[in-house]
Amino acid sequence: MTKIYKSKISKEDFKVIMTTCFKSAWITYNKENFLQALEWKKNKKYEYFIENQIESEEDFNSDSSSIDLFETYNDLLNDNFNENKEKLKTFDQHWTDEEGFVLEKFVGEQIENGNAVGLAAREYYxxxxxxxNLENKLNKKILDLSDETFEKALKSTTQNLTNKEISYIFEATFQYDENNFKTRCDILKIKENRHVEIIEFKATAKVKKEHFFDLLYQVWVLEKNGMIVDNVFLGHLNNEYLTDYGSVTKTEIEEFINSFGEINFLDIKDFVNNDFHVEPTKEKIDVDYNKLFIIDENFKNYKKGGIKIIDSINSFREVNDLDELFSKYSDMFSWDKNKIEKYFDFDYCDSPFIFNNNILKWENEFLKNENNCYCFHVVKWFDKNRQTLFNIPNLANKTKAKLYKFSDKIYLDDISSLDASYFPLNEKNKSEFNEKHYIFFDSYKKYQQNGFQINWSDCVNKQAIGELNNMLNLYKNFPVYMYDFETIKWAIPKFALTSAYMQIPFQYSVDIIYDENFDYNNAENTMKHFDFISKNKKDPRPAFIQQFLKDMFSQGxxxxxxxxxxxxxxxxxxLAFLFPEYAKPLLFIAQNTIDLMDFFQGNKSENRSSFxxxxxxxxxxxxIKKTQPALDPKFSYKDLKINKGDKASQTFREYVEGLVDENAWKKLIKEDMIKYCNRDTLAMVVILQRIQEIFNDFRKENPQWIN
Known part of the structure; x- marks a missing residue:
């Protein structure tokens, strides 16, 4: 049979095209395209921003890092190549995934969470x-194809679609146009006369727009196979469900917290000065899938008003011919190198759609307003190691791409002023830049004028001397407890009194400054230090609470x-809500916690200046991965085997799940984990000490600035 479409389009390709940019989809389409993009980058033709986005708690790791595809690949090639051979092999396997290349699969726990949700969904159904069967006095069966290869699952699906003994097919498999289009349905409900319902499960508590296009792709492929899709559902996690408790909302937790009011130390003095024992949580838990999963036929969490997913699909298709869309992008994937280069030179992202809440319809973002669609995923090459427009904080990447396109300037070295006429104004005829941007830019220009030799006095925000002095005074109320947590999360709750993606603390480090003579270069003799890491594979929170409270009140x-x-x-x-007996001391710490990042992060509602x-x-x-090295580049994490929060979290998860040898954990890995967390709190001390030193030198050199 002759193929109708020139090139394959996977479900993931389609989702990226419709929500992000065709250019991004082209780069991750296959390994050949990726290597071509890498060659263009090496030859200084194009630069890319192909990263996953952190949108919610479930995406959050303690270092808040996102995945840069090119950096990840280069790191594997250049850093301990022999050790990374298996990882590179896994990397290559992603190009042949039937669903397409999924960037998030490079985060280990996301793969594991996805697999766990898939298994739980099959158990639920x-x-x-x-x-x-019991209610209708039937004996219908389930066909589970989750362990089958694509080819075997395809054959079995085809054979059983009209089997009246089958009620559900798990991982029902379809192809269209000689495998140019492939899909697997998590749960397919079989009805009469080729009528079906699709239930797609996602390891997320938040409904995202890519889920719509995931389902749209499935519906189209199934219809090409002669199926009639009556309805579609999205199964996702209910993060308000607590195991062995029930459902609890954020409002209920906040009401509980607020009921304590302002806690005085005298209220907890007797408690913290006496011995106490935190009882372990129940070891065996029952996860109630009826409460854990939400089966939505609406995008309730995504948009206002509400519209059935199937109705939204039909509405989309009334305006957009899917056959034509697939034909268009199939043709584009077959373009030669020259055509793709010309498209990469196009300044806009013209493929993504956005949902208009006012009319409850999907609209092509480029056709609606091309000025909001400047492409930052692929831009004219520049050296990312230099300071550029793309380093400007709190400015949308599409705006940065627009500024780059209009000014043809990218390096801060070449920009005379943020008020220069070559920068376009926004739609309200105002500058795209704000106060924080000017601080950023003016600081860099002074640095440039000084021959890139730092003048520490220039690092002080002279418009906020009073703020800086007042903030430093907060750190003179000794003792000062610098603390940091490492946490782990599971999509399917692992312990009693936990919910989907709850951040469960398993480790902490505390550095205690007890007078003004502290010195991070002589930490052992000028500060006190405590640390904790869970000793076993059980729920770490009871032991965590017990030791944490003792250490955090050890100096009063x-x-x-x-x-x-x-x-x-x-x-x-x-922790206070779930372990109410210890709520007061835990909340006392929370109420009296200040943020070291406030030296840098502005806040209009608190009338706090930036930087x-x-x-x-x-x-x-x-x-902190930027601020601490800049303030003292000699202090680093490079000597540590575990040197990132996400790596620490993943390592502990593997230990809890029995994937790490117990002897290796006790003799090697555990110590590396402790060293990493301890380094985090010492880095905080570095920041405070260096700020104090800089400000003290500034006061001596500039008495006119001090009241």
Missing amino acids: SIINAKE PGVYVAYYKSFEKNVLKK LIYHPDFAGSCS
């Missing part, structure tokens, strides 16, 4: 099938300091 009450405090505070609040201290090497970022 096995229970549903048994209930339906004080100032508690975290970096990006909302993370640690949210963990403490959840009280700014070094050009921050590159516009407030991340």
Whole structure:
């Protein structure tokens, strides 16, 4: 049979085209395209921003890092190549996945979470099938093809679509146009006369727009196989469900927290000064799938009003001919190198659709307003190691791409002013830049004028001297407890009193500053240090709470300091709610936690300026991975085997799940984990000490600035 379409289009290709950019989809289409893109990058033709996005808690790791595809690949090639051979082999296998290339699969726990949700979904629908049989006095069976190859599953699906003994097919498999289009349906409900319903499961608590195009692709392929899709459903996780508790909303948790009011140390003094024992949680748990899963036929969490997914699919197809869309992009995937280069030179992303909440319809973003669609996924090459427009903080990448296109300037070295006439104004005829951008830019230009030799006085925000002085004074209320958590999360709850993607603390480090003579270069003699890591594979929280409270009051009450405090505070609040006997001391710490990042991160509602201290090497970022190395480049993580939060989290997860040898854990890995977390809190001390030193030198050199 002659193929209708020139090139294959996987489900993942389609999702990327419709939600992100065809250029991104072309790069990840196959290994040949990726290597061609890599060659263009090496030859200084194009630069790329092909990254996964962190949108919610379930995507969050303690270092908040996203995945850069090209960096990941180069790291595997250049860093311990022999050790990475297996990882490179796995990398290559992603190009042949029937569903297409999925960037998120490079995060280990996301693969594991996806597999766990898939297994739980099949167990759930096995229970549903048994209930339906009991209620209707039937004996219908399930056909489970989850362990079959694509070819075997395809054959079995075809043979059983009209089998009246089958009620559900797990991983029902279809192809169209000689395998140019392939899909597997997580759960396919079989009805009479080739009528079906699709139930797609996602390892997420949040409904995302790519889920719509996932289902749209499946419906189209099934219809090409003569199926009639009556309805489609999206199964996702209910993160308000707590095992061995029931459902609880964020509002209920906040009401519980607020009921304590402001906690005085005298209220908890007797408790923290006496011995106490936190009882372990129940080991055996029952996960209620009826409460864990939400089976939505609407995009309830994605948009206002609500519209059935199947109705939204039909609405989309009334305006957009899917046959034509697939034909168009199939042709584009077959373009030769010259045609693709010309398309890469096109300044816009013209393929993605957005959902218009006002009219409950999907619209092509480019056709609606091309000025909002400047492409940043593929741009004219520039050196990412230099400071550029793309380092400007809190500015949309599409806006940066627009500024680059109009000005033809990318390096800060070549930009005279952010007010220069070569930068276009926005649709309101105003500058695209704000206060934070000017601080960032002016600091860099001074750095440039000084021959890229840092003048530390220039790092002080002279418009906010009072703020900086007041903030430093907060750290004189000794003792000062610098603390940091490492957490782990599961899509399917692992322990009692946990929910999907709940951040479960298993490790902490605390550095305690007890007077003004502290020195991170002599930490052992000028500070106190405590650390903890779970000793076994059970729920780590009871032991965590017990040791944490003892250590955090060991020098009496004080100032508690975290970096990006909302993370640690949210963990403490959840612990307080779930372990109410210890709520007061936990909440006392949360209430008295200040944020070291406040030296850098502005906040209009709190009337706090951005970057009280700014070094050009921050590159516009407030991340500790940028601020600490800039303030003291000699202090690093390079000597550590575990040197990232996501790696620590994944390692502990593997230990809990029995994938790490117990002897290896005790003799080698555990110590590496402790070293990493300890380095995090010492890095916080580095930041505070360096800010104090910079400000003290500034005051001596510039007495006119000090009241």
